[in-house]
Amino acid sequence: MPWESQYIHAWPSQWQKDGGTYLVPKNEHRGIKYQTSQLITRACYDNLWEIPDDIDTTEFDFTWHPDPTDPPFIYQFGTQHQKTGGPRYVTEGASEVKFVGSPKVIKKTIDNCWTIPDDIDTTEFDFTWHPDKTEPPYIYQFGTQHQKTGGPRYVMEGASEVKFVRFIKANITPKSGKIIYLIDHYDNNLDKTVDSISNKEARIKTTRYASNYLNTLRRIAKRAQGEHDFIWVCSSLCDYTDFDFSWHPEQWQSNMIHVFPSNEQKFGDTFFIPVDDFLLQDNIELLEWHQINFITDISVPRWPMPVIQHEYDSHIDFVLQNSFSFPLNVITNKNDKINELPTVPLWDEKTKTIVSLNKGSSTCVFPREATSYISSQIYDYPYIESAPGFATDTLQDIVFISYDEPSAEKNWHFLKSLYPRAKRVHGVSGMENALLAAAEKSSTPWYYAVFAKTELNPEFDFSYIPDYFQVPKNYIFDCRNDLNDLEYGHMGIVLYNCNLIKNALGYENLDLDYTLSFPHESVPILSCFGKFNSTPYHTWRTAFREVSKLVYFQHNTPSIDNEYRIETWTNYAKGDYSEWCIQGARDGMLFAKNVNYNLDELKNGFRWEWLQNYFETLYGSIDEI
Numbered sequence: 044m045p046w047e048s049q050y051i052h053a054w055p056s057q058w059q060k061d062g063g064t065y066l067v068p069k070n071e072h073r074g075i076k077y078q079t080s081q082l083i084t085r086a087c088y089d090n091l092w093e094i095p096d097d098i099d100t101t102e103f104d105f106t107w108h109p110d111p112t113d114p115p116f117i118y119q120f121g122t123q124h125q126k127t128g129g130p131r132y133v134t135e136g137a138s139e140v141k142f143v144g145s146p147k148v149i150k151k152t153i154d155n156c157w158t159i160p161d162d163i164d165t166t167e168f169d170f171t172w173h174p175d176k177t178e179p180p181y182i183y184q185f186g187t188q189h190q191k192t193g194g195p196r197y198v199m200e201g202a203s204e205v206k207f208v209r210f211i212k213a214n215i216t217p218k219s220g221k222i223i224y225l226i227d228h229y230d231n232n233l234d235k236t237v238d239s240i241s242n243k244e245a246r247i248k249t250t251r252y253a254s255n256y257l258n259t260l261r262r263i264a265k266r267a268q269g270e271h272d273f274i275w276v277c278s279s280l281c282d283y284t285d286f287d288f289s290w291h292p293e294q295w296q297s298n299m300i301h302v303f304p305s306n307e308q309k310f311g312d313t314f315f316i317p318v319d320d321f322l323l324q325d326n327i328e329l330l331e332w333h334q335i336n337f338i339t340d341i342s343v344p345r346w347p348m349p350v351i352q353h354e355y356d357s358h359i360d361f362v363l364q365n366s367f368s369f370p371l372n373v374i375t376n377k378n379d380k381i382n383e384l385p386t387v388p389l390w391d392e393k394t395k396t397i398v399s400l401n402k403g404s405s406t407c408v409f410p411r412e413a414t415s416y417i418s419s420q421i422y423d424y425p426y427i428e429s430a431p432g433f434a435t436d437t438l439q440d441i442v443f444i445s446y447d448e449p450s451a452e453k454n455w456h457f458l459k460s461l462y463p464r465a466k467r468v469h470g471v472s473g474m475e476n477a478l479l480a481a482a483e484k485s486s487t488p489w490y491y492a493v494f495a496k497t498e499l500n501p502e503f504d505f506s507y508i509p510d511y512f513q514v515p516k517n518y519i520f521d522c523r524n525d526l527n528d529l530e531y532g533h534m535g536i537v538l539y540n541c542n543l544i545k546n547a548l549g550y551e552n553l554d555l556d557y558t559l560s561f562p563h564e565s566v567p568i569l570s571c572f573g574k575f576n577s578t579p580y581h582t583w584r585t586a587f588r589e590v591s592k593l594v595y596f597q598h599n600t601p602s603i604d605n606e607y608r609i610e611t612w613t614n615y616a617k618g619d620y621s622e623w624c625i626q627g628a629r630d631g632m633l634f635a636k637n638v639n640y641n642l643d644e645l646k647n648g649f650r651w652e653w654l655q656n657y658f659e660t661l662y663g664s665i666d667e668i
Contacts, residue, residue, distance in 0.1 A: 053077050056085040059110040093131040098122065099151045100130070107146065109134065116141040122150040127176040158196045163187065163213045165195075172211060174199065181206040187215040189287075192294040215289045221245045223275040223288070224263045226312075228252045228370045228389075232346050233279045240277070242288040252370075255391040256312075257330040264318050271318055278312035280370070280389075281305060281343045290315070292336065299334045304342045310388035313343045330390055348373050348408070350381060356488050356515040356542055358407070358421055367411045371395075375406035376488075376511065377437065384408065385430050396426045403508030406434035421512035436508050439488070439538060441465040442481040445495035446472070446651060449577035458499050465493070474557050474649050475547065482544040489518075492537045496585065497522060497571035507538060507566065515540040516562035520570035526582075526616040526624045529608060532558075533589050536570035555592050555645050580658055580665040582620040586612060586627030587634070587658075588648045594635040595645055630661065 053061045053075050060077050088105040109118060115137035120129035121144070129148040153170045174183060180202035185194035186209065194213035223245045227233050229252070237247060250266075253259045260276060267274045277283060292301055298320040305311040310331075324333055350373040353361040358374055371387055381400075387408050388394040395410040404421070416424040441462055445451035446469070458465050466484050471477040481490055489509050493499065509518060522535035543561045547553065553560035575585040590612045597605040612628035634657075638644035647653040655665060662668060 054083045056083050056108065058085065058107050061111050089132070091132050091134060093133060095128070095130070097150070097152045097154075098129060098148045100148065103130065103148045104146050105130070107132065107143075118143050121147050122171075122173065123147055124150065124172050125175045128173055154197070156197050156199060158198060160193065160195070160215075163194060163215045165213065168195065168213045169211065170195070172197065172208075183208050186212050187289075187291065188212055189215065189290050190293045193291050215291060221275070221288070222267065222271050223247045223277055224267070225249045226252050226259060226263075226276065226278045228279050230279055230346070230369045235346075236277070236279045236281065236283065239282050239284045240288075241283065241286065245275075245288065252389075255330075256314075256389065257327075257391065260314065260316065260321070260330070261325070264316060264321050267318050268322060274316050274318060276314040276316060278305075280312050280345050282346055283313075283343065286313075286341075286343055290341070296336050299336045300330075301336045301338060303338045305345050305388075306342060306386040308386035308388050309337045309339075310390050310394060311343060312345070312389065345386060348384065350375065352376065356509075356511070356540055357513060358404070358409075358511050359417070359419070359514055362409070362414060362417055362421070367409070367414060370411050372409045372411070373400075373406065374409045375434070377405055377434070381406065381434055384433060393426055396428045397421060397424055399427065399429045399431070399512070400433035401436045401508070402431050403436055404511045405437065405508075407512075420514065427512075437487060438505065439509070440485040440490040441493060441505055442484060442490045443467045443493045443495065444471075444477050444481055445469045446477070448495040448575075448581065450498075450574060451495035454493075454495055454498055458493055461499070461501070462505065472651055475553070478539060478544050478557070479547075482539065482541040485541050488542070489538050489540050492539055493571070494534060494536075496573065496575040496577075496581070497534050497536075498574050499571050500569050503536065503568065503570045507568070509538060509540070514562050515543055516564055517543065517558055519558060519563055519565050520568050521566075522571050522573050523569060524573040526573070526576055526618055526621055527611050529611055530569065531604075531608070532565055534571070534573040534575070534585070555595050555642060555648075557649070576618055576620045576624065578665070579620050579623040579668045580655070582623040583627035583630070583658060583662075584654050586624045587631040587654070590628040590631035591635045591645055591648055592631075594632045595640050595642075598635070598640045 055061065055077065085106045085108060089108065092105060094100060109116065109132065115134040117134070117137045117140045118132040119127055119140050119142050120131070121142065122128040126142045126144070128150060150171045150173060154173060157170060159165060174181065174197065180199035182199070182202045182205045183197040184192055184205050184207050185196065186207070187193040191207050191209060193215055221242065221244070223240065223242070225233070225236065225247050227249050233249065240247065250259070250263055253262060263274070263276055275288060292299065292315065298317050300321060301315040302309070303311050303313040305313070321333070327333055348371050349369050352375050355361045355376060361374065370389060373381060373384065375381070384400070385398055385408065387396055387398060387410065392412065395412055397410065397413055398408040400406045400408065413424040421427070441458070441464060443455050443458055443465055445455065445467070455467060468477055468480045468484060471480045478492065481492060491505055503520070507518065517540055518538040519532040520535040520537070521530050522533060523530045524534070537558055540561070576582040590609060593605050593609050593612070597609060609632065613625060613632060616622070616624040635645060659665060
């Protein structure tokens with residue numbers, strides 16, 4: 044184009060947009076126009092280069108040149124490691140340095156500034172590395188695959204300050220002849236633990252576990268002192284298949300005990316110990332009082348605990364009748380699959396806890412040491428923890444028990460509408476016979492007995508779980524008496540243990556209150572409402588039976604609660620047939636006194652037929668009242 048003739052046209056080289064080749068107009072020009080259509084390949088090089096002695100220049104392209112429009116610079120080229128260390132192109136009059144990223148020279152020589160530890164693998168480490176010459180002198184510390192220390196060091200003359208180099212690491216390998224002490228917990232895992240140890244060059248010495256880790260480690264360290272500066276201590280509880288025994292601590296942590304977690308438990312079973320430093324603290328009473336580095340990024344899995352299933356309604360009999368060879372066991376009376384378990388530490392006695400894995404403790408982790416403490420309940424052992432959710436709880440059956448109560452059908456249908464799993468026992472004469480029939484109908488170890496003369500509290504959810512850490516017992520829930528507002532266990536829902544009921548020797552061998560004749564526990568949860576005042580007779584019968592028992596108990600073991608309840612029953616009632624409630628209570632009190640609190644006479648109250656005859660003797664036929 045004619046107008047382009049007024050410009051200086053500049054062609055690029057392989058390095059710059061201005062390669063030093065121009066088309067210049069004869070007259071004045073209006074500026075430079077840079078061409079892009081053609082490339083002038085520069086083949087010669089200038090005599091402005093300064094080339095260090097310690098680099099390989101065979102692959103460096105010295106045809107490089109600066110942009111002619113730039114001011115004068117000292118152009119500094121780098122190596123594969125730093126922005127400095129390569130050739131310099133020094134233009135006339137230049138004092139300011141400009142760093143050029145490409146091309147780079149490949150440094151192949153190795154400086155004499157390196158110190159190299161004995162226990163690292165140097166085959167893949169690039170010792171051609173060098174520092175940036177613009178930095179002050181440092182001691183450059185390289186790391187390993189484990190830590191930022193432990194690798195080679197590049198020490199510059201006059202350096203005192205350490206600078207860590209993180210992007211180049213050396214691989215550290217286990218020293219030949221390294222010692223591993225393996226603690227045998229007598230868990231039958233010793234052989235497979237030895238096989239799992241990946242460091243086959245290590246010498247493995249086995250030693251027994253001595254009640255706690257502190258004493259065990261001290262005994263091991265005393266054996267190793269004078270022969271080893273550092274030792275590994277492992278455990279037969281653990282699987283070391285994937286464990287890297289080349290691990291080492293940071294240099295400033297070399298005097299600490301290093302603990303590797305077992306599963307998720309930081310108080311683990313694998314230790315890296317500085318022998319002399321550990322033994323210097325011989326007066327410390329607990330291992331955790333030592334200087335400890337708890338490792339967080341490496342975990343050692345334990346071998347699975349044995350799961351022992353039994354059929355008792357409590358762990359008591361099973362524990363008392365069995366011995367345990369493993370240090371930790373899972374005991375359960377269920378057939379549930381247990382996938383995940385908490386890891387119980389074995390550092391000392393207090394950490395060896397029994398761990399309940401669900402609300403009722405039907406599944407738990409049980410340490411071997413606990414057996415010597417237990418005599419009557421698992422709670423004899425002082426170290427117990429709860430971790431509900433690791434195992435499921437079994438909901439117990441619900442059995443509705445009815446005989447001739449007028450409100451039975453209504454109350455049964457209400458219960459069944461809320462809990463379709465509920466079962467029913469009807470028309471069985473005699474309390475002990477009805478409860479036995481319910482026990483035989485139940486498919487669970489316990490069952491909730493719901494009595495026909497009560498109305499269910501809708502907020503009661505039948506989720507209470509019997510405690511397998513105690514002896515089998517019955518659990519009595521509160522009932523609110525609609526006639527006199529008393530609220531206690533009378534008429535309440537009872538969680539009966541089936542085996543206690545099935546193994547009872549008949550009512551003649553029991554105390555006056557059937558339920559209280561067995562081990563039992565009162566649970567202050569409102570389960571139902573006592574609505575027994577459907578007829579004069581049914582109102583009288585309930586009051587008579589309850590007060591005759593209260594008077595008997597008050598005679599033998601007086602209490603303020605019983606005294607208050609007797610006073611209320613015999614003097615206060617409201618609602619339909621309230622007078623029959625008070626009368627029944629007074630008749631029951633009088634009957635107990637008249638038979639001189641004789642247990643056999645009072646047990647007649649177990650029998651519906653006897654009660655009806657006694658009532659009719661006093662007041663005539665129940666159909667005519």
